[in-house]
Amino acid sequence: MIPEAGRESLRTAGMLLAFAVAGTALLAFVYALTRPIIAKTEEAAKLALIAQVLPAKLYDNDLLRDVIELAPAPELGSVEAGHAYRARLNGQPAAVVLEAVAPDGYSGRIRLLIAIRADGELAGARVVAHRETPGLGDYIEAAKSDWITGFQGRSLENPAPEGWKVKKDGGQFDYMAGATITPRAVVRAVKRALDYYGRNRERLFAPAAGGGR
Numbered sequence: 001m002i003p004e005a006g007r008e009s010l011r012t013a014g015m016l017l018a019f020a021v022a023g024t025a026l027l028a029f030v031y032a033l034t035r036p037i038i039a040k041t042e043e044a045a046k047l048a049l050i051a052q053v054l055p056a057k058l059y060d061n062d063l064l065r066d067v068i069e070l071a072p073a074p075e076l077g078s079v080e081a082g083h084a085y086r087a088r089l090n091g092q093p094a095a096v097v098l099e100a101v102a103p104d105g106y107s108g109r110i111r112l113l114i115a116i117r118a119d120g121e122l123a124g125a126r127v128v129a130h131r132e133t134p135g136l137g138d139y140i141e142a143a144k145s146d147w148i149t150g151f152q153g154r155s156l157e158n159p160a161p162e163g164w165k166v167k168k169d170g171g172q173f174d175y176m177a178g179a180t181i182t183p184r185a186v187v188r189a190v191k192r193a194l195d196y197y198g199r200n201r202e203r204l205f206a207p208a209a210g211g212g213r
Helices: 004-051 147-151 181-205
Strands: 067-070 082-089 092-105 108-117 122-129
Touching (some): 004 108, 082 181, 108 181, 122 147
Antiparallel strands (some): 082 092, 092 108
């Protein structure tokens, strides 16, 4: 026969177990209910960011489905897997949007989104995250300066290789007086992304297994 104290302990344990099961079920239900909403919100935010570097008129496919995972690559400054979003128009390669990193910013890594047209010309570039000094690093942000828009229309031939530097170093890109490390890092990162595209164009546009992810 179980003593009263033992029965009370069993009842308490049973209630705790019931609460745990009910709580887990409730969390699972809420997660299942909100997951599609969260996914759509995340997709909308990603498309809004891509729209800053790649005009919608350049493609007619679903960029978030025609995407491949890229292994870490020195040219992209990546130490972890990244993604390439492939834009196509009438079934033909139109552009690719690459995730890249400038590892040598003044205060650390500068994350970029870079869109390159099929012919190797830059459609646009944006800084998506950085830790540069407020004020000195603001001008690399599209919301605070038009400096980053200076990459549009550039390519490996425009300017020539020696021109892919800030003007202080003999190149063609503007910089802010007293703050050259930040623009140097971004210019180098964009140039490296173009180099990467030039060497991997066919692979980047190759059909993914199953027609994309």
